[in-house]
Amino acid sequence: MKELGKRVLAGDIRAASRLIRNLEDQITDTYIAIQEIFKETGKSHVIGITGAPGAGKSTLTDELIQAYRSQGKTVGVLAVDPTSPFTGGALLGDRIRMLRHAEDPGVFVRSLATRGAMGGISKAVGEGIHVMDVLGKDRIIVETVGVGQQEVEIINHAHTVIVVLVPGMGDEIQALKAGLMEIADIFVINKADREGAGKLYKETMNMVQMSRDRAGVSKGWQIPVLLVESVMEPHKFAESVEKLRDKIEEHYQFLVDNDLISERMRRKTAAEIQEALWGAIMCPILNEMEASGEMKRMIDRCLLKDTDPYTLADEIALRYMKEGLAKDICADS
């Protein structure tokens, strides 16, 4: 695993992709490779693109890659699509829109399945960003699954969050709701040639003006609402995406100038520590209970109303904490 980390540091694409694969498959020793690369992370600007299914996230990502490549910047993309809750399989189709970059060595696109994660991204996204980062990608674009109102985990990973809206998705009350509509640093109204785009623009602007002083988040950043023309008009489309790119850069500069990057980094790091703790504490316990059949027995007992999940959780927490303590004492003596 250490070797794998070293190969990633040396820029080996296959090693990088394998490391992301190991993270997805939750291979036990993968954290060793992350330990190897962690010191080199934190250089890239991470951009999140989120919005409803079919809003045009992949097409927008494709054009954004183009806009950055025209400036000579390298781009990494993590594109997330959903895993089937029934079969565990997944159809990852975001690349269909990004074909033209397939052979460009300055662009690395990796598709990920959610594998049961509910926040709109996959568990491997956090470390996937590290991998793209140490490969030296200037900009990393994370494209979430098509989201609804609540899947906002992207804010733990991206410096700049773009929420893509399209006309015809509901009345103005939708714009006032909590969740997705709160997390945007930049709004894009996609397919702006469609009926209702003007109305959506006005509603979004109203909403944005009311939330100028969101507690602790934007600190004076004026959230822009950008209209992006239909892809059927390639020149106009490219032009509006170049404007989007410039806004993204402006936002990053704003974060730097106002010392807000560190705040976002803290949020990301806190999420990462929680994730690592989960891996270090919960995973071994769950694996052990699964293997020993204890999990099955507990489910049976709960179904019989013999006990309840909370009493069981208390018992188990106590047991493992005592065991851990006992081990520590042994190690000390």
Add this chain to the structure above:
Amino acid sequence: MAQRRIRILLAKPGLDGHDRGARVLARSFRDAGFEVIYTGCHQTPEQIAATALQEDVDMVGLSCLSGAHNYLYPQVAKLLRDGGADDIVVVGGGIIPDKDIPTLKEAGIKEVFLPGAPLEVINDWIRANVTPKE
């Protein structure tokens, strides 16, 4: 909990816009519990090979109904070998005359599925012949 999952790249090389078969397969692979990356039509072998490397797939499935399989399929297999990825299994399907099959297999195409091949047969073949990377 550690669990390797089979990852498949499904691609359509060449000038062929008929992808219903490929789409049906993509859906079938999903239902079989595989992760399948579908790239759509009109790919060059170079694009397909580069994508396979970036996505760390275990298998590349090629579909072509235009008659150019004798050039396109071996070319993908060759590019993968050149890229140090000869561990990726390459299979092909489509309108392919029986007489072409031995040549394709010699060129590194591990199996060829013809029109009418039942989806279950293809899925079972994958389970038996494609092992996710260690």
